[in-house]
Amino acid sequence: MAEVSAEARIEAPAEKVWAQLTDFSSYGEWNATHTSFPKGGPATLELGATYEENMKLMGFPAEVTWTVDELENRRLLTTRGKGPMGVDLAMRYSLTPAPDGDATAVRIEGEFTGAAVSLMGGKLKDSATAALQESLRKLDGLVTP
Incomplete structure (x- = not known):
């Protein structure tokens, strides 16, 4: 198993x-690992929704x-995925508004599990952590005036 995380303070309200x-x-525009949604992403964002x-x-x-x-509106989004070579993935996005409401901790x-993950654990962890940090930087750039 490989677990990764990244956190940033974004100077924008949680709603934004x-x-x-x-x-x-x-x-x-912000997710560093994303290349496309073959079917356009989820039709609606709700519990149990699936997308590729x-x-x-x-x-x-x-x-x-x-x-x-x-799924908790403006607070939490967790997705679980099935990837190639029997790899299971989980992504959790959590937002915590600052007390004044003008900034958000993101x-x-x-989490990556499966036989293939154990073969490349260290490199996967480094690559995924760098991608999360880049994603947060790009997300910040999109929402910060």
């Missing part, structure tokens, strides 16, 4: 960050089928 985070039409995503991690393309596992946590 959430709107960008869940706008699947612009997902590729093409990704690239460590330079390798991967097709993942995601299911929305947890944390992304990822």
Whole structure:
């Protein structure tokens, strides 16, 4: 298993960050591993919704089928995915508004499990952590005036 995480303070209200985070039409503008949604992303963001995503991690393309596992508007989005070579993935996006409401702490946590993960654990962890950090930087750039 490989677990990764990254966190950043974004100088924007949680509503604005959430709107960008869940706008699947612009997902590729900030998500560093995303390459496309073959079928356009989820029709609606709700518990149990499924969608397919093409990704690239460590330079390798991967097709993942995601299911929305947890959803709290403007606070939490957790998805679980099935990828190639028996790899299971989980991504958790959590938003914590600052007390004044003008900024938001955004944390992304990822988990990769499966036989293929044990073969490339260290490199996968480094690559995925760098991708999460880049994603947060790009997300910040999109929502911060």
